[in-house]
Amino acid sequence: MRVSVFMMRWRRELRRVLVALLFICMTVKLQLELRMLDSAETGGGYAPWWGNETLGHLRAFPKNSGSQNYSKMKGILTLNETHGKEVSTSNTDAVINIKLQHKTMAKPRDIKLPTPTKDIVKNAKLKPLIDKTAPRPKQRGALSLDRSKGGGAASKAAPKKGGKVTVLNRGVSHDVDSKEVSLTKENIARIKKQLEAENKLQKIYNVNRYGPVLNNTSILLVQVHRRLENLAHLVKSMKAVRGINESLVIFSHDFWDECMNNFVRNITEFRVMQIFFPFSIQLHPFTFPGRDPRDCPWNVKGHQALTCLNRAWPDSYGHFREAAFTQIKHHWWWKLHRVFEGLRVTGKSYSGHVVFLEEDHYLAPDLLHVLHLMVRLQPTLCKDCLVLTLGNYNKLNAAVYKNFVERGDWWVTKYNMGFALDASAWWTLRKCHRQFCHFDDYNWDWTMTSLVQTCHKPRIPMFSIRLSRVAHVGSCGTHVKKKSCDVGAEVMVAHNRFKAVSQYLFPKTLILQSTHRSSGKTKKGNGGWGDYRDQQLCLAIANGTATQNTIERLQFPDNT
16 A cells, blocks of 8 residues: 555656656757847857748848849859859859840830729729738738838838828838849740740750659759859759759749859759749739739728729738739749649659759758658558658757657648658649638748648648758848848858768668647738739639730729
């Protein structure tokens, strides 16, 4: 009797000790992540997942960056964007010389704009204003610092009396990059023809070296905008990936640039294909899906006095569309349909996996090794998992993660780097295309998180590697402007990190942890996706009916 009483007391005390240890560990972990976040903001180290500035998380777009002069560390890339000069990219195996072509530039007034009329849109399904006074979420509203005059402090103009329209000035820029709206009508028409021809041709480079693409060939799909320096670093890391010559890398562009195209087409270490997003701002600079001059400013007040085209289509917070942000979601949605439904190499018999990447990622050399290992072990360790994730924002010591894998709901915002889908997973996700197109969030990853949580029962499961094989090195550039931006330094940090954990790379097997991660509670969207035209274009892409005629029908030329 005494022994049993003693054992009960001993177990009770043991539980208390374990709870205390758990609390201490969680506190230490939180402090470490906060410290890393602070270091990331000052230009070094890594931030926890919610502090990373990925395409899906940020609302900023740097403006007026001037001429691009990128200096690459250790001879990876040197770019001097000056007409008539050469751009040279070099590594240990090859030297690529790219001749910049002179481009005829024109001011926006050279493009004829549609003639506005007096009536608001009548033939569209208008929706009422929703929660106009609600503030935009601050935690996911990071914006580029385009300082105003007068010491750079953000300013806010008071609304005028009498119901007149007042536009807030917060010291940040929400304008489309001038380089994307500077082409003449003739150049736009020429690029459209070239783009259409390339998409129809579907040319794969280096097939003569590495053979044809097979039904089970792994594909790396990269979303590309305009950051050539970041792309060069990504390609360099790809060249170090074991087995890359047996894969196909598809670059999906939303900006036509000869320098970028020449760089991609001169890659010789693996098979390459390019696809081009046809509904970009560059090709529609002053009409939807670009910024129509008849559109409302994104943060305009005094809705009752508005006569702008899209006054009836604000988002959930009373703000209006911003083309620079909606383009990213459109592009991401289009490339999925293009790869799984529009390419000959991924026809009905394709059984491989497509790994989703972006131009500001950096890869570990065993990325494909881990992918193939996860594919082989999935039927045993995670039979029902539809998504394989190779990247995350875990920041603890690699010794904690080793060769562990985990199962759980696909929390897309935390696992949006290097995730892999096969055709079966795609067709499952595709069933919820209406929710994707109507969910009020300009971020594709937050939209997908909502889709995973609410459209599928049970939630879509993932099979994830704990030690990330993908690093994000794009905290400066397209979306955020810091006081000091050094892409080379970020890349060096990522390279050194993978080098430091080399003992855990190329594992022979994977060990499943018993925990099951939940994707948490459903959340309201961040806004930015309330415009009827964005939703209709998204649905047209999903239905395979999106053409130039679709864009023309969404112009509403007889309305203002």
